[in-house]
Amino acid sequence: MENLTAAWNFPTAIQVGEHRAKAIATECVRLGMSAPLFVTDPGLAALPMVDELLRLCRQGGLNVALFSDIKSNPTGENVALGVQSFKQGRHDSVIAFGGGSALDAGKAIAFMADQVQPLWAFEDIADNWTKADSDAIKPVIAIPTTAGTGSEVGRSSVITDAQHKVKKIIFHPGMTPKLVLLDPVVCVGLPPALTAATGMDALSHNLEAYCAPFYHPLAEGVAVEGMRLIKEHLLRAYHHGDDLPARTQMLVASAMGATAFQRGLGGMHAIAHSLGALFDAHHGLLNAILMPYVLQANCAVIDERITRLNRYLDLPQSGFDGFLSWVLEMRTALNIPHTLADIGIDGSQAELVAAMSVKDPCAAGNPVGLTQAQYRQLFLAAVDGTL
Known part of the structure; x- marks a missing residue:
């Protein structure tokens, strides 16, 4: 007989439409985010649209900084550097902007910013996620620039353990971004x-x-x-x-x-x-x-x-x-x-x-x-x- 026992969760708040990303400063303030770390990949970091979003954040009174030291398959070292940048800049939140690599890294940085145990302790095995301090997870606004991974609505990040050459899924229900902005305009330049x-x-x-x-x-x-x-x-x-x-x-x-x-x-x-x-x-x-x-x-x-x-x-x-x-x-x-x-x-x-x-x-x-x-x-x- 089919097993009809289950526990279900559906994701976060999503705003869809052209130019939704331009409301980033307003949405940060609404969510109580005053000093976000803007996490993206090196290729996007050099584009005018990132400069524009950073400018909008600063005009909105946000203490924002950019972090883009992320590989196409983000590693534990990338996350560690992001956490270091997060702490040095006294940030309180993350704006994750980009494809799956930037979104996964941004979510992992927000998750690990104030955790005591190392990243790999939270690999999606058994009930590892319960070891995390849920109250220490920082809020994330996610803006995807590709229509692929869907990481913007996910409760996990896929991070490469470079030492052992294996991808690991880091999971916690609190990793889900507080808000997702689906803006087709930011996808227009995708090859x-x-x-x-x-x-x-x-x-x-x-x-x-x-x-x-x-x-x-x-x-x-x-x-x-x-x-x-x-x-x-x-x-x-x-x-x-x-x-x-x-x-x-x-x-x-x-x-x-x-x-x-x-x-x-x-x-x-x-x-x-x-x-x-x-x-x-x-x-x-x-x-x-x-x-x-x-x-x-x-x-x-x-x-x-x-x-x-x-x-x-x-x-x-x-x-x-x-x-x-x-x-x-x-x-x-x-x-x-x-x-x-x-x-x-x-x-x-x-x-x-x-x-x-x-x-x-x-x-x-x-x-x-x-x-x-x-x-x-x-x-x-x-x-x-x-x-």
């Missing part, structure tokens, strides 16, 4: 390749959440509609970066994916986390490449579920095969490589990748309980392009 990779990341979140073997009808419904929005708007945003309605809908679909994946993620993310730690590759691109291979590996269990999804999305071909064909066609249209070999990842570390993937927390949410040997086979299939 097509990043629009594609992050958009497919949003699809992977919604898709794996939809397929996860846990009881959460709310998340399942959110995931289905999130995928419909991606089907309708990702290619528009890719081909026309200044299409603000398409950018808006992709931001919403991204937040929906991260809302839904509290139901669970699966093999795509288990392998992508492993490869990201080992090769420092882009997380969204890895999920995009891995998607059809993981779908095929789960086919026997998710066939009926994917057939229902196919009908909702109104795809031209029916059933599981029709959905898989749509995924492959979408990847081709977005110029996503077909294999991991196409981005320089070979099979030489297959044993290590398999060992890491089977231990990754996301593996527990895969529809099929894959063994280490099966993860090895799945990884090699994605290297060679064998579907």
Whole structure:
């Protein structure tokens, strides 16, 4: 009999619309934030829109400073430097601005600013999160510039333990930002390749959440509609970066994916986390490449579920095969490589990748309980392009 026992949470306050980001100073004051640390990545830090937001903060009377020493896959060292900057500047909050790396780092900095135990003590294992001082977590306003990770509505951060070359999920319910500003204007300059990779990341979140073997009808419904929005708007945003309605809908679909994946993620993310730690590759691109291979590996269990999804999305071909064909066609249209070999990842570390993937927390949410040997086979299939 299906287990119908569950505990559900849905995320934070979200404001959607063009130029929402320009209200940043007003929103900080409303939330009692007087000295925010503005956390972003090095590439964004050099852009005029960051200067404008910092200027608006200062005009609003905020004691704001910039921190941007963050890698594309943020490390524990990045977080430690951010905490040091937070304390030196006597900050009381964080504005996290950027893609998943900046949002994850910003949330982790706000979380760790006044904790006594080290970062890795709060890895998402068992009840580690209860070790944290909840009252010490600083408030965060999140402004995503990509429509991919959905970290702006998440209760965790994915941080790389550089010493052990492994990605770890740091979790606490209090890490959820107090406010999210979804502003399509800040996404306009995102290059097509990043629009594609992050958009497919949003699809992977919604898709794996939809397929996860846990009881959460709310998340399942959110995931289905999130995928419909991606089907309708990702290619528009890719081909026309200044299409603000398409950018808006992709931001919403991204937040929906991260809302839904509290139901669970699966093999795509288990392998992508492993490869990201080992090769420092882009997380969204890895999920995009891995998607059809993981779908095929789960086919026997998710066939009926994917057939229902196919009908909702109104795809031209029916059933599981029709959905898989749509995924492959979408990847081709977005110029996503077909294999991991196409981005320089070979099979030489297959044993290590398999060992890491089977231990990754996301593996527990895969529809099929894959063994280490099966993860090895799945990884090699994605290297060679064998579907």
